[in-house]
Amino acid sequence: MKWAWVLLGSVLALGVLTWGDKGLEIPTYDGKDRVHVLSNSNYKSVMKKYDVMVLYLHRHVGQNRVAQKQFEMEELVLELAAQVLDDMKDEDIGFGLVDAKKDVAVAKKLGLEEVDSIYIFSDDEIIEYDGEMAAETLVEFLYDVVEEPVEIIFNDRELKGFHNIDEDIKLVGYFKSERSSHFIEFDDAAEEFHPFIKFFATFDLKIAKKLGLILNEVDFYEPFMDKPVTIPGKPYTEAELVDFIEENDRPTLRKLEGHSMYEIWEDTMDGQHIVAFAEEDDPDGYEFLEILKEVARENTMNPYLSIVWIDPDDFPLLVPYWEKTFDIDLNSPQIGVVDVEDADSIWLDMDDDEDMPTAEELDDWIEDVLAGNIDPDDDDDEDDDDDDDDDDDDDDDDDDDDDDDDDDDDDDDDDDDDDDDDDDDDDDDDDDDDDDDDDDDDDDDDDDDDDDDDDDDDDDDDDDDDDDDDDDDDDDDDE
Numbered sequence: 001m002k003w004a005w006v007l008l009g010s011v012l013a014l015g016v017l018t019w020g021d022k023g024l025e026i027p028t029y030d031g032k033d034r035v036h037v038l039s040n041s042n043y044k045s046v047m048k049k050y051d052v053m054v055l056y057l058h059r060h061v062g063q064n065r066v067a068q069k070q071f072e073m074e075e076l077v078l079e080l081a082a083q084v085l086d087d088m089k090d091e092d093i094g095f096g097l098v099d100a101k102k103d104v105a106v107a108k109k110l111g112l113e114e115v116d117s118i119y120i121f122s123d124d125e126i127i128e129y130d131g132e133m134a135a136e137t138l139v140e141f142l143y144d145v146v147e148e149p150v151e152i153i154f155n156d157r158e159l160k161g162f163h164n165i166d167e168d169i170k171l172v173g174y175f176k177s178e179r180s181s182h183f184i185e186f187d188d189a190a191e192e193f194h195p196f197i198k199f200f201a202t203f204d205l206k207i208a209k210k211l212g213l214i215l216n217e218v219d220f221y222e223p224f225m226d227k228p229v230t231i232p233g234k235p236y237t238e239a240e241l242v243d244f245i246e247e248n249d250r251p252t253l254r255k256l257e258g259h260s261m262y263e264i265w266e267d268t269m270d271g272q273h274i275v276a277f278a279e280e281d282d283p284d285g286y287e288f289l290e291i292l293k294e295v296a297r298e299n300t301m302n303p304y305l306s307i308v309w310i311d312p313d314d315f316p317l318l319v320p321y322w323e324k325t326f327d328i329d330l331n332s333p334q335i336g337v338v339d340v341e342d343a344d345s346i347w348l349d350m351d352d353d354e355d356m357p358t359a360e361e362l363d364d365w366i367e368d369v370l371a372g373n374i375d376p377d378d379d380d381d382e383d384d385d386d387d388d389d390d391d392d393d394d395d396d397d398d399d400d401d402d403d404d405d406d407d408d409d410d411d412d413d414d415d416d417d418d419d420d421d422d423d424d425d426d427d428d429d430d431d432d433d434d435d436d437d438d439d440d441d442d443d444d445d446d447d448d449d450d451d452d453d454d455d456d457d458d459d460d461d462d463d464d465d466d467d468d469d470d471d472d473d474d475d476d477d478d479e
Helices: 005-012 043-048 065-084 103-109 133-147 154-162 181-193 204-213 238-247 262-265 283-298 316-326 359-370 377-478
Strands: 052-058 093-099 117-122 124-131 148-151 168-176 198-202 219-222 253-257 272-277 307-309 332-341 345-347
Touching: 005 103, 005 168, 043 093, 043 103, 052 065, 052 133, 065 093, 093 103, 103 154, 117 262, 124 133, 148 181, 154 168, 168 181, 168 345, 181 198, 181 238, 198 204, 198 377, 204 219, 219 238, 253 283, 272 283, 316 345
Parallel strands: 052 093, 148 198, 168 198, 253 307, 272 307
Antiparallel strands: 052 117, 117 124, 168 219, 272 332, 332 345
């Protein structure tokens, strides 16, 4: 949640000790419920009761205890702001909660789109509050909301006050009167940007001359710039003024402020900011800030240059976070490039023992940043290269292992082939031996059979001879 960083300070303010006498008692929450829970059945009647309505579109709170505690803290901030503004005489300001899950229909009908955002309904305008979730900051912003969108400069003291405003975009015009059609166009344009951009006007010719204005002319002042830019094409329509402001609403140098901190932080150049930390009340910080202003004035026509100045004194709860995240020491001025998405950063090396960089040195550094020679993403590229090297080493190791395995497999195959050949030879030898043995046995058997046959023949011959002899003897006897 974007308000988690700065919410703690607001909650601490709810129960702050009241020291001192009457007149310096810081308000503490009195326990009375003033914040409405809007639903489809009651939102119209509730909003009709107030001149200004402050609505917080919050995430649905389930059973998660951390989410419940977080929501309770946010609700207490709204309760304290509602309590402080409860007795306001000129305007009735109401506060309400809209559940982003349960009351989707209400959010859609009212045009509430971004969850965890505060929307302010005033004079048919919807203003999105993009600042810190702090009762003090929210109340201060609402005081600006209920003021007139155009402040009239009547005298020299008010003119001096106008010149003392150097941290905001401001416009000033010279018109014949409040009834002038050209002033009405100017006033309508002011409502489009109220209260983020300051609009001033004068109907006094002497004041106009001191401002260098002619009738129906409007000058546009960037923050921290000595000289304004005269808007071309007078007299202007509302649309022409709106178009010019929208084309020039990213100043060369702007200050991060509590009521618009998230809007400024999200408005980046290609996802990056040139960020400068400097305490205006510190001698070194003041010196560095003056150098920074000089560089901004020299580069005011560069549409690609936008520097965000942060005074650490304005955000004491964020100082430890910034020092840890960016690895810097905010006891001295710092300037660097920050990637908003992942908070990667790279900072100009400034030694504490040496003087601040000159405007020329700072200008050279900024030129290198704009040229892409100084980029916080370079560290990511180096990390990627290291990862690639590691991957290559792993691949080489894998290749070596594969080669070794292949060699081993080849050796094993050769051994297997040799073994197979040996086995085949042995088998052949065995077969030959068996065949020889069989042949020998067969030959022996044949010889034996032949011998037996010969013996039988001899015996038969002998028997025949004997028979013949006997027959001959018998014949002789007969004779």
